Amino acid sequence: MIHILIADDDAHIRELLRHYLQEEGYIIFEATDGVEASSCLAKHQIHLAVVDIMMPNKDGYQLCEEIRKYYDFPIILLTAKDQLKDKEKGFSLGTDDYVTKPFEPKELLFRIKALLRRFQMVNADTIKINETVIDRKSYEVHCNGSLLLLPMKEFELLSQLASYPDRIFTREELIVLIWGSDYHGDDRTVDVHIKRLRERFSKRTDDFSIKTVRGIGYKLEAAER
Incomplete structure (x- = not known):
């Protein structure tokens, strides 16, 4: 069963989400602030968290940062x-999606299901985007009938973006994920590697594209088939 944490100090929001999510068969845990949410995380296995930013005691930004440091779920x-x-601050701290109140519960449900599907891809040995296959064991990319052996950093960058289609990554986040937190070079190195990936794949396939999100960073979009 999938366990979802709802952290929000608004009882009406928690009740609304509980109703919709339980109808879908999810197990729900609730917290009225970030401190309660931290306690819940320590006691229960959580597969996804819906976190309100404006909470007392420990806000959503702080909770998001804590989750990214100690746990691995959307x-x-x-x-x-x-x-x-x-939004930029939220994505820089590692959130996977961002929903603005007031919201349509069914839309939030769609987003939850999409994130859970994407998260399953992260733990797979292979990532498939239409006909392009990224093999994380052999470090090979099979694209349009051809085998590509990318430089390691390009492969890791492509794998990271492809593991979370449509998720926006900031340059700073990609630096930490790919080059490490002790990297002291220019974060524009991300731009250089993105440019190389675009050049390698633009003439080979239209299975996906890497988009620039102005003022924030990059995301990979899979083509609709």
Whole structure:
């Protein structure tokens, strides 16, 4: 069974989400603030968290940062804020999606299901995007009938983006994930590697594209078939 944590100080929001998610067969854990959420995380296995930003004691940003440091599951930030700077901060701390209140519960449910599917891809040995296959064991990419052997950093960058289609990664986040937290070079190295990946695949396949999200970073989009 899938365990979902709802961390929100609004009882009506928790009740609404509980109703919809339990109908889908999910097991729900609730927290009224970030401190309660941290306690819940220590006691139960959680597969996805819906986290409100504006909570007392420990806010959603702090909770998101904690989850990314100690756990490995998707996060959806839930907030009344819709300004770009707030979204940028959320993505820089590692959230996987961002939903602005008021929201349609069914849309949030769709996003939850999509994230859970993507997360299963992360733990797989191979990542398939339409006809392109990324083999994480052999470090090979099979694309349009051809075998590609990418430089290691390009392969790791492609794998990271492909593991979470449509998720936005900041340059800073990609630096830490691919080059490590002790990397002291220019974060524009991400731009250089993205450019090389685009050049390698643009003439080979239209299975996917790597998009620039202005002011934030990059994301990989799979072509609809």
